[in-house]
Amino acid sequence: MKKTIKKKKKGILGVIASIILFLDKWLITPITKLILKVTDFFKNNSQGFERFISKKQTLIVASLVFAFAVFILVDRESTMMIDQQAEILYNQEVTPIYNEEAYVVEGLPKTVDITLIGKRRHIFLAKQSPVKTVSVDLTGLQPGSHKVTLKYSQSVSSINYKLDPSTAQIYIYEKVSETRELTTDVLHRDSLDSKLYIKNIELSRNNVIIKGAEHRLKEVATVKALVDVNNISNPQVGEMTLKDVPLVAYDTEGQIVDVEVVPNKIDAKILITSPSKEVPIQVVPTGEIAFGKAIKSLITNVSTVVVYGDEAELEDLNMIPVEIDITDLDRDKEFNVNIKKPNGVRDISTKTVVVKVAIDDLSTKEFENIGISTENLGSEYRVQALSVEDSAVTVIVKGSQSVLDELDTATIHPYVDLSNYAEGEYEVDVLVRGDDLRLNYSLKQRKVKIRIMKK
DSSP: HHHHHHHHHHHHHHHHHHHHHIIIIIIHHHHHHHHHHHHHHHHHHHHHHHHHHHHHHHHHHHHHHHHHHHHHHHHHHHHHHHEEEEEEEEEEEEEEESSTTTEESSSSSSEEEEEEEEEEHHHHHHOOSOOEEEEEETOOOEEEEEEEEEEEEOOOOTEEEEEEEEEEEEEEEEEEEEEEEEEEEESSGGGTTTEEEEEEEEESSEEEEEEEEHHHHOOEEEEEEEEEEGSSSSSSSSSEEEEEEEEEOOOSOOOOOEEEEEEEEEEEEEEOOOOEEEEEEEEEEEEOOOOEEEEEEESSSSSSEEEEOHHHHTOOOOOOEEEEETTTSSOEEEEEEEOOOOTEEEEESSSEEEEEEEEEEEEEEEEEEEEEEEEEETEEEEEEEEEEEGGGEEEEEEEEEHOOOOOOOGEEEEEEETTOOSEEEEEEEOOEEOOOOEEEEEEEEEEEEEEEOOO
């Protein structure tokens, strides 16, 4: 047994001796020799080394090497400091947790800004993470005012974060509901083809339910279905259905009220027509023609146009006026005039008209015994002239002789305006107008006496 132990000790000592010999041969001895050689070199060349060190170029090179080394060290430290950075995530949605069927929450911000603070790689991982929820748990809170804290569900625990805002003063109300009637509002109507007209809109339902805090429901003046013409695919004459028409609640000033509308979208059947009507063009001279001159003829390149627009407006439209300025005109002239669209007209078949004006010398002619008509008399009254002379007048007409010779007296209209007149006897002014706008009309007798009586 003792012999075995001795053998083991000798074996261990032999291994240790082998290691020491290896280190002495390959590490200690070579380093010692290198140190001795460097020492001998500096002893034998001390003066040359000193001269080398003292040279200006050597000092510059040494300074550059030292500066570069310092730069590397500082840059490494700066990089470590810069690696700590902050980044802001703007407009992150806030998700409240509460019973939405029973309560309404006001004062809670819809979005917040999140400042992430940490190492660049950690912030990068945090931004790539699908979990970026800002939430606030309102479970168990009763109606009233509360100050709550918002929380950010971060997936990378090695970063810090700050929310702006991080708290909110909220108000919780009980949710109530009411039934409201729907109205319709047409958006971008002008983008519809000018020859088309939306005649009727039929909604898939007439009433909706609005839900919210009681004070908000009191603000709602109307709930509108917003029919957007831009959402109608290929609008044309006929009936078409528009899906998912949004519903919005408004107050009396036209501002949107934040309430829940149920349902929030409906369908609408839209009837599109193209009402049109052919009407004549009437040239209307304006201004005073040159002294001693008159209009002999007014000739247009088109006599009628087709107008498109609101059906009710077109029904009352009987002509399209085209004005030309004849101030001081003393010779024939041609006018190019843009046709103005009357109220209710969306489009006209012809946009411009050419008017040729022929000028003639001025002549005068009198037309006697033209009967006087009444206008604007109340339906419960009737009127009577006090004498024969008060029932008719002589009208003086000035214009081109050729036009006067062909003038029909039925186109001359003397009249009295009896607006706001009641029973009694009055002396009233006589007015006159004529259908032919080339002519000028005046009266010899400017006043007549009448009696107004009950029927």
